[in-house]
Amino acid sequence: MAAVTVNEGAQFDGSRIYNHVVNYLPSYARPRFIRIQNAVEVTGTFKQMKVKLVEESFDPGRIQDPIYILDGKEKSYLPLTAQVYCSIVSGNIKL
Template structure:
């Protein structure tokens, strides 16, 4: 999973990001999930100005518990699509093909 802080506030083009990653990353290194974090919420930081990643890890890609947008990668189409509750349940059941 990759987490991206949306500082622009405009429409995020996940497909152009995917194209760039496909050119520079091997297939096994492509993140299966991308979490787009709302700029208003931000990320908590430690006293030494490091991001508190444990909160992101604990939330995972559960679309029921987070307000952020999550994208899921399909190896069949080699593109990302917005994750919804139906896709989330398919992943948990093991029916979604990566």
């Protein structure tokens, strides 16, 4: 998962991000999920605070931030819905 912020006035474009990720990252390094945050929490030494993100996981019912999932068929990052989340957890969708 990648936790990112979007510049003020800009919107998240799933297909554009998908194209960028596919062109610049090997398949094993592509984030399966992208979480959009208002601000990135950092420590006193400017390191990202990841423990809270790991604990919250990618459950859309637990967090308020929008989460997008990499969809190779659609060639885009699509919003992660509760239905898609349940399919992942049950094993119907393989990551």
